[in-house]
Amino acid sequence: xxxxxxxxxxxxxxxxxxxxxxxxxxxxxxxxxxxxxxxxxxxxxxxxxxxxxxxxxxxxxxxxxxxxxxxxxxxxxxxxxxxxxxxxxxxxxxxxxxxxxxxxxxxxxxxxxxxxxxxxxxxxxxxxxxxxxxxxxxxxxxxxxxxxxxxxxxxxxxxxxxxxxxxxxxxxxxxxxxxxxxxxxxxxxxxxxxxxxxxxxxxxxxxxxxxxxxxxxxxxxxxxxxxxxxxxxxxxxxx
Amino acid sequence: xxxxxxxxxxxxxxxxxxxxxxxxxxxxxxxxxxxxxxxxxxxxxxxxxxxxxxxxxxxxxxxxxxxxxxxxxxxxxxxxxxxxxxxxxxxxxxxxxxxxxxxxxxxxxxxxxxxxxxxxxxxxxxxxxxxxxxxxxxxxxxxxxxxxxxxxxxxxxxxxxxxxxxxxxxxxxxxxxxxxxxxxxxxxxxxxxxxxxxxx
Numbered sequence: 048x049x050x051x052x053x054x055x056x057x058x059x060x061x062x063x064x065x066x067x068x069x070x071x072x073x074x075x076x077x078x079x080x081x082x083x084x085x086x087x088x089x090x091x092x093x094x095x096x097x098x099x100x101x102x103x104x105x106x107x108x109x110x111x112x113x114x115x116x117x118x119x120x121x122x123x124x125x126x127x128x129x130x131x132x133x134x135x136x137x138x139x140x141x142x143x144x145x146x147x148x149x150x151x152x153x154x155x156x157x158x159x160x161x162x163x164x165x166x167x168x169x170x171x172x173x174x175x176x177x178x179x180x181x182x183x184x185x186x187x188x189x190x191x192x193x194x195x196x197x198x199x200x201x202x203x204x205x206x207x208x209x210x211x212x213x214x215x216x217x218x219x220x221x222x223x224x225x226x227x228x229x230x231x232x233x234x235x236x237x238x239x240x241x242x243x244x245x246x247x248x249x250x251x252x253x254x255x256x257x258x259x260x261x262x263x264x265x266x267x268x269x270x271x272x273x274x275x276x277x278x279x280x281x282x283x284x285x286x
Numbered sequence: 287x288x289x290x291x292x293x294x295x296x297x298x299x300x301x302x303x304x305x306x307x308x309x310x311x312x313x314x315x316x317x318x319x320x321x322x323x324x325x326x327x328x329x330x331x332x333x334x335x336x337x338x339x340x341x342x343x344x345x346x347x348x349x350x351x352x353x354x355x356x357x358x359x360x361x362x363x364x365x366x367x368x369x370x371x372x373x374x375x376x377x378x379x380x381x382x383x384x385x386x387x388x389x390x391x392x393x394x395x396x397x398x399x400x401x402x403x404x405x406x407x408x409x410x411x412x413x414x415x416x417x418x419x420x421x422x423x424x425x426x427x428x429x430x431x432x433x434x435x436x437x438x439x440x441x442x443x444x445x446x447x448x449x450x451x452x453x454x455x456x457x458x459x460x461x462x463x464x465x466x467x468x469x470x471x472x473x474x475x476x477x478x479x480x481x482x483x484x485x486x
Contacts, residue, residue, distance in 0.1 A: 077443070091480060106440070107447070151441070151444040152444060180437050181429075181432050268375035269375075271470065271471050272470045273467040273470035273474065274471055279379055281379050282379060
């Protein structure tokens with residue numbers, strides 16, 4: 048731990064502090080850590096239910112730079128991300144952890160920072176350039192163990208804003224709260240009078256009924272709400 | 287922020303000479319597409335629409351085309367079957383949507399082009415362009431799958447944002463119903479992709 052803190056202090060000292068004086072604007076770029084699944088990714092993928100904002104826009108957890116919370120603060124419907132009592136799944140990891148970012152738009156990047164508590168455990172310079180997929184960073188978590196909340200920060204270069212992602216991790220399986228059992232997505236029960244159901248895999252040629260009509264699958268897919276056979280003639284041919 | 291985005295885009299449209307609400311003259315509705323019983327009914331965006339409807343549809347035309355391009359690369363290159371299937375389903379459903387959206391713009395007398403400029407007017411660089419899509423062709427195996435899943439999850443995330451804005455600000459019932467389906471289907475796709483990404 049001490050060794051780690053010293054390392055972090057060295058990192059802090061080694062990195063010049065930049066002051067960015069930029070016009071206040073909105074960052075239309077958005078992004079979040081998709082793997083290991085951050086809190087907003089767990090909202091979006093349905094692992095944690097009824098999150099509100101992050102359920103629909105995991106990418107929009109934006110706030111001023113320098114926040115120490117999981118929620119960015121610009122939108123109150125993202126405050127749910129600070130609620131530690133929700134059943135966030137912790138990813139088991141060793142001391143080396145690789146993170147993957149997902150972006151919905153690009154913005155020039157100052158840097159990426161990773162924190163556990165007040166300790167910065169990772170820093171990647173963004174080179175003032177737009178990210179090029181896939182963006183993956185491997186950080187060293189030596190000195191930490193058990194259940195931890197890792198805070199990933201994407202600092203935008205040309206606005207005052209940053210995007211925040213908290214990732215619950217369990218380092219070297221030591222202590223901490225047990226990880227809740229994974230929730231599985233159960234197929235939605237078929238509607239009355241039809242065999243089609245959402246969240247179900249259909250192979251090409253599979254046949255279903257929906258709303259009193261029969262359909263044949265034209266393209267293998269996992270069905271979704273909104274892809275009901277009458278709404279997706281390219282997936283389902285009426286027979 | 288979304289409100290500001292809409293305000294900016296609305297201002298752009300206003301500058302371009304588009305008024306507020308518009309009504310398609312009688313007799314120009316796209317009814318009676320000679321639908322035979324086997325063909326699905328062609329949605330016929332009814333006469334009343336506003337700037338938000340037009341902006342959403344124009345932006346979606348551009349967005350759908352980029353998604354189709356990326357899907358086609360993935361249909362050829364993805365190694366995971368679930369990624370290949372998803373790419374195939376996105377390709378075919380978005381082609382269907384694209385043809386519907388183009389028919390609405392034609393009905394309204396609005397250009398199909400301009401969606402990309404509207405994205406740019408929002409102040410950020412779009413995630414996908416021809417160069418980014420072209421670069422994915424240089425990747426292979428698990429590296430390609432991860433790149434595709436990340437790009438598509440991000441791309442569809444932007445569609446959810448546009449659809450939520452349309453549901454709030456649009457007025458045409460068919461377009462807002464389409465926006466509802468976009469929000470649901472893209473969120474469902476993102477769920478599938480996030481699961482696949484976390485398994486990479």
